Amino acid sequence: MSPEIARKLKLAAAALADADGLLITAGAGMGIDSGLPDFRGPGGFWSVYPALGQAKIAFESIANPAAFDQDPRQAWGFYGHRLERYRRTTPHAGFGLLLDMARQLPRGARVFTSNVDGQFQKAGFASEHVCEIHGSIHHLQCAAGCSERIWSAENFHPDVDHENCRLIGEMPHCPHCGALARPNILMFGDWGWIDRRTALQYQRLQQWLPTVDRLVCIEIGAGTNIPTVRRFSETCSGTLIRINPGEPEIPDPSNGIELPMGGLDGISRLGQAITQG
Numbered sequence: 001m002s003p004e005i006a007r008k009l010k011l012a013a014a015a016l017a018d019a020d021g022l023l024i025t026a027g028a029g030m031g032i033d034s035g036l037p038d039f040r041g042p043g044g045f046w047s048v049y050p051a052l053g054q055a056k057i058a059f060e061s062i063a064n065p066a067a068f069d070q071d072p073r074q075a076w077g078f079y080g081h082r083l084e085r086y087r088r089t090t091p092h093a094g095f096g097l098l099l100d101m102a103r104q105l106p107r108g109a110r111v112f113t114s115n116v117d118g119q120f121q122k123a124g125f126a127s128e129h130v131c132e133i134h135g136s137i138h139h140l141q142c143a144a145g146c147s148e149r150i151w152s153a154e155n156f157h158p159d160v161d162h163e164n165c166r167l168i169g170e171m172p173h174c175p176h177c178g179a180l181a182r183p184n185i186l187m188f189g190d191w192g193w194i195d196r197r198t199a200l201q202y203q204r205l206q207q208w209l210p211t212v213d214r215l216v217c218i219e220i221g222a223g224t225n226i227p228t229v230r231r232f233s234e235t236c237s238g239t240l241i242r243i244n245p246g247e248p249e250i251p252d253p254s255n256g257i258e259l260p261m262g263g264l265d266g267i268s269r270l271g272q273a274i275t276q277g
Contacts, residue, residue: 001269005259012257013273015239021107021212024098025233026263027114029221029244033092033264034119036085038221049078051165060188068143068182076167079183080158083137086117094267095123098218101274107212110205114222114229116185131201133228139184141194142174149176150184150197209236216241218270220263223247243267 001009016022028038039045039059046053052062061067067075102109111120111130116137120130140153159169172181186193209215215238222229224247233240240256242248243266250256259266 005261005269008257008259009269009273012239012241012259012270013276015216015241015257016101016270016274018214019216019238020105020214021208021216022098022102022105022109023112023209023212023215023217023233023236023238024102024109024120025112025217025219025222025229026120027220027222027226027229029223030094030113030263031089031115031117031119032221033094033262034089036089036117036119049081049165051163052078063185064188065143065182065190065192068180072171072180073167074165075182076158076171077160077165079137079185080160080167081162081165082117083153083156083183084158084160086119086137089117089119089122091119091123092264094220094264095120095125097267097271099124101271107208110208112205112229112232114226116183128204131205132198133186133202133232135183135185135193135195135198137183137185139197140172140181141184142177142179143182143192144174144177144179145192145194146174146177146179148194148196149174150194151175153183156181212238214238218267219243220266241270243270 032038037044037048045059062078111125113132114134116134118136118138121127138153139150141150156172158167161168174181217233217236217238218241219233220243240250242250242256243259243261243263245260245262248258248260250258
């Protein structure tokens with residue numbers, strides 16, 4: 001470890017020692033150490049879904065409500081595979097380390113994430129303390145938009161032909177009107193996403209933030225390609241600790257700490273710095 005990184009970790013540990021509340025913000029990079037892909041670039045996406053690569057179907061095209069109109073079995077082949085993968089995935093140790101940090105603070109912690117995988121809840125974070133700003137794959141809505149209803153996907157167990165990225169089992173349907181169901185996720189070009197669940201999560205987060213006097217924000221794996229998380233981190237008061245191996249830069253370095261490393265590595269080193277005092 002370079003002296004500069006050691007210095008920054010010490011500063012970050014000092015900020016957490018003085019904090020009374022922790023805001024954890026996370027992008028796709030948070031899941032990499034759990035073995036989850038982040039889909040950055042068509043090469044990375046197509047390596048996970050070769051059938052879509054052969055058909056030259058980009059991530060932006062399949063992660064799109066239009067895909068459910070054009071080829072619903074292919075769309076659910078993609079989302080069904082992701083749903084089953086996220087259900088099988090064990091959150092990496094960094095989630096537990098963040099929980100430990102939160103338990104030391106009077107106001108605890110809240111999470112703001114663009115990830116739809118539900119890994120924070122799976123790792124032990126209270127559901128009411130997590131804001132999933134792009135929705136959740138573990139919840140469904142009517143693709144036809146018959147109502148504002150959102151329901152759990154727990155009873156849907158997709159049977160997917162992984163080689164061809166197609167759902168071969170029964171497709172999920174809206175319990176109200178019988179139309180096709182889709183994930184309650186904000187997709188590309190999406191005007192039909194029902195944001196009621198996310199709006200309530202966001203409202204709870206906004207009610208918590210003013211109760212914290214000395215906020216520290218730890219941001220993990222949030223890139224500039226889809227900057228939702230980075231922008232939110234930068235608008236919150238307090239000290240920002242940005243953990244990112246490729247894009248650690250902070251607009252105002254005097255009010256933040258840049259840690260150019262991966263998620264689990266950065267969280268682990270930060271935990272060690274806190275222990276060492």
